[in-house]
Amino acid sequence: MTLPFESGIRVTSPFGARRDPFTGALSEHTGIDLVPLREGDLAVRAAVSGSVLQSRMVTDPMNRTSEWGNYVSFLGDDGRVYYHCHLASRAVSQGERIAEGQALGVAGQTGRATGVHLHFEIREGGVPIDPSAFLGVGNITGAEKSPAPRMWYDEAAAWALDSGILRGTGDGLALNEPCTRGMTVVFLHRLWELLHRT
Ligand SMILES: [Zn+2]
Known part of the structure; x- marks a missing residue:
């Protein structure tokens, strides 16, 4: 498994219940927000090998995925689906085969984001799971105690x-x-x- 940023990661917002950064309302964060340990290390790398499902930016505000801005999702060879959102730019195309560690794009602030960060999300069978254990940042939220409620x-x-x-x-x-x-x-x-x- 490869970490999204080469220099390492710092969690700026954990998985699970949180205050919405825009409305202040309690909401469910279906992924984990990360910044690189070294400033400027913004290339986002694939955690595992797989095939790109989507590499796009949705602009229709009625479509919830517009909140993700520029995003890349791929089906990992481990069967999970990985999402990388708010990218400044994308470096892969739909259908493309990717190797572990390959650059998917550059982290940014597109979509619904209050600052430059990577929204990293993992889904198993369509259900978002807490990526913290996967990323080696420990159980920082205890979020696996409760399944992700609907948005x-x-x-x-x-x-x-x-x-x-x-x-x-x-x-x-x-x-x-x-x-x-x-x-x-x-x-x-x-x-x-x-x-x-x-
Ligand atoms: Zn997020």
């Missing part, structure tokens, strides 16, 4: 689907027309509550 987006979407305000599934959600002013107000209010829940 506010999923919760809001599930509610809006149940209410008939949205239709579709997953990333294919759309407003169920006609959507009255009353329904829209209720939807926005519910979103507001979810965003500010503590």
Whole structure:
């Protein structure tokens, strides 16, 4: 296993429950935020060998992955999926075969980020796991005690689907027309509550 930064890593935000850096609301951090130990060591390296799933930047604000800015995800040969978000630039393409330690891009601050850092996420069977043990930074959060709850987006979407305000599934959600002013107000209010829940 190769650490994302050559000089080593420092954790700036652990996996698990935290205060959202933008809204202050309690939320679930599905990855771990890292900076390099040596300033300027911003090349992000692949932890294991694998194949690139996505190398892109989503700009549609309705798509939650737009929060990731420039990101690279790959399917590791160990069966896990690795995510690297907020990159300044990307160095690999979708479908490309990558070796362990290969440069995936340069860490940056694209998307929803308050500073230059790497959001590093590992999923097993689609479920985010705490990367701290994997990275050798110890159990700094105890987060494995609780499974990652659903993100506010999923919760809001599930509610809006149940209410008939949205239709579709997953990333294919759309407003169920006609959507009255009353329904829209209720939807926005519910979103507001979810965003500010503590
Ligand atoms: Zn993060």
